[in-house]
């Protein structure tokens with residue numbers, strides 16, 4: 077299988093855009109040629125890929141050891157699965173990552189369908205899946221890899237181990253060895269602080285999930301406002317049919333996109349209006365359903381047609397409630413976009429001074445797109461959590477599961493009156509953290525007991 081892979085790599089590298097030949101690196105079996113190809117296995121939802129690049133080999137500067145080690149570890153591809161060669165010009169470039177300083181823009185991408193690998197093994201090393209690597213995801217993954225979340229968990233684990241050791245010491249030596257007063261109270265207060273910290277962190281978990289899977293951004297508005305044009309503009313591909321005929325889009329069309337550095341699932345929807353035929357009505361029903369699930373609504377109106385009944389109806393039924401907050405207290409995020417600004421008189425007054433804050437855009441000319449992307453970046457940073465500023469968020473279900481298990485066990489600790497059961501709850505809690513951080517063995521507990529108390533001496 078590797079021979080086949082390398083043949084493809086070498087063939088890609090020998091193409092017209094890649095004058096340099098390749099040699100195999102990392103596994104010891106050379107591929108004819110004098111240069112060197114570095115590739116990186118990467119993965120994402122549903123498929124993964126291999127990205128190839130020619131390293132910038134300076135005479136006294138070999139490719140980084142990281143690269144070579146990764147090549148040696150590419151063990152997820154199995155011979156039974158076929159490789160799909162995506163030829164130029166569909167290269168995914170540039171291949172510039174902080175961890176691979178020697179790799180130049182990629183020569184080829186070998187996409188590998190239906191990979192059943194654990195994405196977390198590869199994403200975040202600067203080698204993410206070629207179609208799913210918005211900056212925010214990459215930053216978040218790098219921060220997790222660099223250990224920010226790890227440091228946090230290790231800190232919690234240390235606190236918990238100490239509390240457990242002190243409770244154990246109290247049970248085993250409390251009467252005979254005259255442990256200092258307040259040992260239990262101290263453990264209780266540390267556990268309470270830990271509960272607060274874990275609870276706060278877990279509340280961020282949904283944001284982490286959005287960062288991993290993409291925020292749901294729904295484009296909605298009255299017919300003919302330019303919703304599909306906007307979806308095509310943001311996704312930079314013709315996802316939806318655009319036509320001057322109102323009611324062109326009738327179903328929900330989804331496309332994954334990188335929106336201002338954040339991963340998002342962008343949905344185009346049918347124009348909201350009453351009294352259309354049954355097919356369009358079904359489209360409208362689906363659009364409304366999708367709106368309810370949106371993390372962020374991109375509400376699009378025709379700036380030159382704000383007084384039409386469909387525009388007014390949309391403002392009343394979708395835009396106003398989102399701004400005012402829903403009955404259950406969760407107001408939906410919404411960005412109001414007035415499209416077709418090119419149809420307004422140049423330099424004229426704002427067409428709608430009484431509307432809530434809005435952005436003027438022309439999908440036709442692209443004017444206003446930068447402002448929209450900046451507004452999207454701010455909104456999505458709120459929705460997903462901005463990995464460059466906020467605390468590291470939980471993007472992995474496994475971490476979330478164990479932190480929740482730890483928190484539940486701490487809840488039992490605080491509730492039970494039986495000291496033996498309380499210690500068992502702490503042990504359980506520590507076990508959950510150990511699944512993330514490792515450690516948590518008996519030696520650690522004993523070390524703390526003998527360090528902190530004058531027992532058995």
Ligand SMILES: Nc1nc2c(ncn2[C@@H]2O[C@H](COP(=O)(O)OP(=O)(O)OP(=O)(O)O)[C@@H](O)[C@H]2O)c(=O)[nH]1
Pocket residue numbers: 297298299300301302303304305306317318319320321322323324325326345346347348415416417418419437438439440441
């Ligand atoms: N002048 C101008 N025309 C635009 C602009 N954006 C879209 N259009 C035109 O408006 C018409 C409708 O655009 P669509 O993107 O199909 O609108 P839609 O909201 O998806 O329409 P439905 O799917 O029917 O609800 C098309 O003829 C577009 O070319 C714009 O910024 N300026």
Ligand SMILES: [Mg+2]
Pocket residue numbers: 303304305316317318324325344345
């Ligand atoms: Mg449309």
